[in-house]
Amino acid sequence: MMRTRPLKVALLGCGVVGSEVARIMTTHADDLAQRIGAPVELTGVAVRRPSKVREGIDPALVTTDATALVKRGDIDVVVEVIGGIEPARSLITTAFEHGASVVSANKALLAQDGAALHAAAGEHGRDLYYEAAVAGAIPLIRPLRESLAGDKVNRVLGIVNGTTNFILDKMDSTGAGYQEALDEATALGYAEADPTADVEGFDAAAKAAILAGIAFHTRVRLDDVHREGMTEVTAADFRSAKGMGCTIKLLAICERARDGASVTARVHPAMIPLSHPLASVRGAYNAVFVESDAAGQLMFYGPGAGGSPTASAVLGDLVAVCRNKLNGTTGPGESAYAALPVSPMGDVVTRYHISLDVADKPGVLAQVATVFAEHGVSIDTVRQQGKDGEASLVVVTHRALDAALTGTVEALRKLDTVRGVASIMRVEGE
Known part of the structure; x- marks a missing residue:
């Protein structure tokens, strides 16, 4: 009635x-x-x-x-x-x-x-x-806290900011540089006059904190989320990604440790294989990929912003x-009974794509490989191009602790034969 x-x-x-x-x-x-x-x-x-x-x-x-x-x-x-x-x-x-x-x-x-x-x-x-x-508009919070209430969510991986996805998609599809793609996003109304909250990952980090809290029944605050923006992503990064059969997305990643004793939440640009469902998310759309014990892999897709x-x-x-x-009732409130600790970024196991500008002379590759070995990081592939005494060396690692990978990069910067670290990017979704 x-x-x-x-x-x-x-x-x-x-x-x-x-x-x-x-x-x-x-x-x-x-x-x-x-x-x-x-x-x-x-x-x-x-x-x-x-x-x-x-x-x-x-x-x-x-x-x-x-x-x-x-x-x-x-x-x-x-x-x-x-x-x-x-x-x-x-x-x-x-x-x-x-x-x-x-x-x-x-x-x-x-x-x-x-x-x-x-x-x-x-x-x-x-x-x-x-x-x-x-x-x-994407139904996400209600499925996580109600539809999957009887399941164990292990990972939430998503594109949760339409502005950054539009910019990166434009760079990928046209070869445009970051500033050119940002200017187009601004002209079309996808980016604010001050896009800092979007392009530096603050918006996505806030969303990652909310998602991690709900998914893992643990209080996760904004300060717990590791955040990196996408302003340093270049057209050269996209060329490297395409050479690996990948594209680049700004991802929010919330994970439960394999032993179930802790969780992590992070936002940063990453290369993902073109075969991954998130790779095909174009324009200003959002998509979130959820992995759980019983339901398996679920994907939620749709417009993530706008009136x-x-x-x-x-x-x-x-x-x-x-x-x-x-x-006369109320719906679900906060579920934080698990109270799992939030681990720092250094405890995350991931892969790196590292582009180095090095001297084009014998022994450089051996020096670089030694640095990786000293930090316990295994190399997956190496690609080198040289011209007029300069060379570009691209290294893709196997999975390792992020702290070890960060230490590796810091040590590489100190080598006399390394002129500069042109690009560092994580590889996800494999």
């Missing part, structure tokens, strides 16, 4: 995502009511610039006093899409205190303070949902939270 009294929703933020949330709530009102079992009513919209015209939104709902809005006491669900740490954190905790559950798309806040927010939600018997925080895709995930959470409200 349909309940006639509407569930009241407050919207914090009315930018690209917030305006789409409001639009869908209006245009799909009848369908949402049927799916929930009660109407939902947008009863307030907190913004910074109230004078801006917002099509389809009653100006009487608009306010600049977000705190007063979440303190009203009659709000059932607060949708937070303003981003950042403050005032979002304070507004969310205030919403819990005054009887509202929260749907958020705030990856940075959840990666930094997710445990505290979950604790506040639990203390007040409220829901905290955030499907939209990781991969836009409509992100709003789709927000509305999905809104429906779930509203259903819980009607049933």
